[in-house]
Amino acid sequence: VGWARQPNGPSVQEYLEKALLRITKEKISVIGAGRTDAGVHAAAQVANFKTKASLKIEEFKRAINGNLPAGIQIAKAEEVPIKFHARFSAKWREYVYQIVIMEEKPIFLDRYTYHLRKKVNVKKMREAIRFLVGKHDFSAFAAGEEDHSRVRRLIDLEITQGKIALYPGVKERQAAALVFRVKANGFLRKMVRLMIGTLLEVGRGKISPDQVKQILKSKDNQLSGAAAPARGLILNKIDY
Amino acid sequence: VGWARQPNGPSVQEYLEKALLRITKEKISVIGAGRTDAGVHAAAQVANFKTKASLKIEEFKRAINGNLPAGIQIAKAEEVPIKFHARFSAKWREYVYQIVIMEEKPIFLDRYTYHLRKKVNVKKMREAIRFLVGKHDFSAFAAGEEDHSRVRRLIDLEITQGKIALYPGVKERQAAALVFRVKANGFLRKMVRLMIGTLLEVGRGKISPDQVKQILKSKDNQLSGAAAPARGLILNKIDY
Numbered sequence: 001v002g003w004a005r006q007p008n009g010p011s012v013q014e015y016l017e018k019a020l021l022r023i024t025k026e027k028i029s030v031i032g033a034g035r036t037d038a039g040v041h042a043a044a045q046v047a048n049f050k051t052k053a054s055l056k057i058e059e060f061k062r063a064i065n066g067n068l069p070a071g072i073q074i075a076k077a078e079e080v081p082i083k084f085h086a087r088f089s090a091k092w093r094e095y096v097y098q099i100v101i102m103e104e105k106p107i108f109l110d111r112y113t114y115h116l117r118k119k120v121n122v123k124k125m126r127e128a129i130r131f132l133v134g135k136h137d138f139s140a141f142a143a144g145e146e147d148h149s150r151v152r153r154l155i156d157l158e159i160t161q162g163k164i165a166l167y168p169g170v171k172e173r174q175a176a177a178l179v180f181r182v183k184a185n186g187f188l189r190k191m192v193r194l195m196i197g198t199l200l201e202v203g204r205g206k207i208s209p210d211q212v213k214q215i216l217k218s219k220d221n222q223l224s225g226a227a228a229p230a231r232g233l234i235l236n237k238i239d240y
Numbered sequence: 241v242g243w244a245r246q247p248n249g250p251s252v253q254e255y256l257e258k259a260l261l262r263i264t265k266e267k268i269s270v271i272g273a274g275r276t277d278a279g280v281h282a283a284a285q286v287a288n289f290k291t292k293a294s295l296k297i298e299e300f301k302r303a304i305n306g307n308l309p310a311g312i313q314i315a316k317a318e319e320v321p322i323k324f325h326a327r328f329s330a331k332w333r334e335y336v337y338q339i340v341i342m343e344e345k346p347i348f349l350d351r352y353t354y355h356l357r358k359k360v361n362v363k364k365m366r367e368a369i370r371f372l373v374g375k376h377d378f379s380a381f382a383a384g385e386e387d388h389s390r391v392r393r394l395i396d397l398e399i400t401q402g403k404i405a406l407y408p409g410v411k412e413r414q415a416a417a418l419v420f421r422v423k424a425n426g427f428l429r430k431m432v433r434l435m436i437g438t439l440l441e442v443g444r445g446k447i448s449p450d451q452v453k454q455i456l457k458s459k460d461n462q463l464s465g466a467a468a469p470a471r472g473l474i475l476n477k478i479d480y
Binding site: 071098107108 | 283315344347410419
């Protein structure tokens with residue numbers, strides 16, 4: 001059900017805390033850098049915890065991985081200063097959003113891409129992006145309750161047009177692809193997906209680039225487009 | 241459970257025949273070019289059927305796709321001469337086998353690749369391949385009961401070393417990859433996976449390239465290596 005512990009199903013956080021309970025016999029709270037929703041791929045999630053256990057760091061990694069289900073793993077483990085906080089110490093985060101454009105269903109890519117049947121106008125989307133980059137109140141692109149301030153600094157939002165191999169080992173079978181890279185000092189809930197959903201409305205000609213500027217200014221999340229589906233979204237990098 | 245109709249679960253063939261029954265009210269037998277096993281990805285499967293229904297070919301495609309589950313689709317449909325037989329008319333088939341080599345689990349690629357933690361000796365595997373290419377009795381690389389002749393012409397078996405993106409839209413996150421391409425006029429049951437499993441034993445230094453020659457000559461499938469896992473195997477092309 002995504003990163004955050006919650007009643008309606010097992011979360012990544014819960015799996016980690018259960019693994020740590022088994023290993024250390026301590027009731028440990030794991031702090032994650034980003035609370036990715038269900039269906040979003042947290043390839044570069046960072047999490048920290050405090051413990052009195054005296055295991056070496058590589059032993060911790062091996063022991064936790066031995067207690068996790070197939071879709072979750074610790075890729076790298078290191079000791080950090082006691083004041084390190086996975087969420088608050090982060091300087092910026094980068095998400096990638098993958099779209100594949102083809103007539104058929106992209107069966108091999110389906111879990112990690114959003115599928116469009118028709119081309120969208122990338123030039124118009126880039127015009128709209130200019131209004132989003134910078135320090136703004138992003139309330140119009142936020143879902144649900146949020147912390148005190150909704151001001152974030154959107155460092156970069158770029159679109160790359162290219163080709164995606166239908167399966168990675170074969171170069172001759174490709175589909176058109178759009179890859180969004182979004183970098184900010186922090187993100188509000190569903191912010192990336194709401195921005196991309198809105199930009200796709202621009203790309204489809206349903207709204208103009210200028211309207212994106214108005215939506216941002218309105219601070220009203222009823223005006224933004226529908227959130228793009230979770231499966232295309234990947235947490236790609238966090239910098240400290 | 242793979243292509244072929246069988247009692248222990250729904251097969252691709254069964255789904256297609258059920259869709260055709262719904263559309264045409266005829267009990268139609270669908271003939272597939274290759275009987276891929278469960279877990280093998282039939283990206284380029286070809287199948288044919290005969291019908292008295294008068295739908296146009298594009299209507300057939302749309303109607304069948306509307307009656308198939310998420311993991312199966314008709315990518316292309318065309319009318320063929322009445323004597324066309326998806327299996328017997330095929331000149332050659334090509335399979336691709338994808339291996340990713342990395343320390344961590346390749347979570348995003350897991351369904352479509354086989355995962356190795358350590359490098360294998362590609363030079364030695366290529367030496368062994370020389371004994372396999374050509375027209376031979378491939379009994380040593382066949383599972384279970386088979387048709388009259390086990391002679392097949394292995395047209396090509398090549399290994400490409402390269403990089404695979406962990407998710408296709410991002411180029412900076414890559415893992416080492418080995419991609420096998422195997423082309424033959426026809427394949428015996430599990431032949432590709434048994435050949436690759438045996439070649440990997442060569443690559444790991446467990447058997448010598450010369451021993452592959454002996455295994456082929458023996459016609460004894462007790463001597464070949466364990467079949468490489470289904471998930472790395474993709475039916476990539478069939479030529480008529």
